[in-house]
Amino acid sequence: GAGVSQTxxxxxxxKGKYVELRCDPISGHTALYWYRQSLGQGPEFLIYFQGTGAxxxxxxxxxxxxxxxxxxxVSTLKIQRTERGDSAVYLCASxxxxxxxxxxxxxxxxxxxxx
Amino acid sequence: EDQVTQSPEALRLQEGESSSLNCSYTxxxxxxxFWYRQDxxxxxxxxxxxxxxxxxxxxxxxxATLTKKxxxxxxxxxxxxxxxxxxxxxxxxxxxxxxxxxxxxxxRA
Numbered sequence: 001g002a003g004v005s006q007t008x009x010x011x012x013x014x015k016g017k018y019v020e021l022r023c024d025p026i027s028g029h030t031a032l033y034w035y036r037q038s039l040g041q042g043p044e045f046l047i048y049f050q051g052t053g054a055x056x057x058x059x060x061x062x063x064x065x066x067x068x069x070x071x072x073x074v075s076t077l078k079i080q081r082t083e084r085g086d087s088a089v090y091l092c093a094s095x096x097x098x099x100x101x102x103x104x105x106x107x108x109x110x111x112x113x114x115x
Numbered sequence: 116e117d118q119v120t121q122s123p124e125a126l127r128l129q130e131g132e133s134s135s136l137n138c139s140y141t142x143x144x145x146x147x148x149f150w151y152r153q154d155x156x157x158x159x160x161x162x163x164x165x166x167x168x169x170x171x172x173x174x175x176x177x178x179a180t181l182t183k184k185x186x187x188x189x190x191x192x193x194x195x196x197x198x199x200x201x202x203x204x205x206x207x208x209x210x211x212x213x214x215x216x217x218x219x220x221x222x223r224a
Contacts, residue, residue, distance in 0.1 A: 004158070033210070042119070042214030042216050043159065043202075043214050045212065050210075055210070056210065059211075091159075093158070099209040101147070101149055101161065101164070101204075102149075102161055103161075106159050107158050108156065109157075
């Protein structure tokens, strides 16, 4: 595809359930970022991948959150035992090289609602 | 810790009424200040990067400026299609952006 694709667009889940959010970056982009955006706030850094490895996961709120990128392309953000406070829009972005934010593209996000 | 504060939170303009948005920042070592536009239900879209005090960038009706402590996004003679949330972000290392909460601009025809 031409852009960063995130699925699903919307996800409603019950408190305590497990969810997976998927990000398909632009082909060839080695750098991939996950951000979380709460209502009325700017995006907040979660994790950065360079290739297959998580180069910095310091933004993950706690150990219920985990992300993988096994083949250096698609990434999945996994949230265990979801809580109502996890409700937010989860954004994924990719760039050709690390930190090339002028050429980075964001997906449309996955809106997660925990009820 | 990097801090970015944007003001005002919301701005309502009449078409053609120019105005400015403010982004004040605190960062240990600035490696770029970024402006993004975000439409409802969409991800942020890159507008400008500024690197040093005194630098200016322009794109259509938008102009971004940078000082050592803040950046301004000037909107000249806005049109309804300029309605969006404008986000400011700073980068202090190779790969992490710290965003402000944004300014939501509404331009009425």
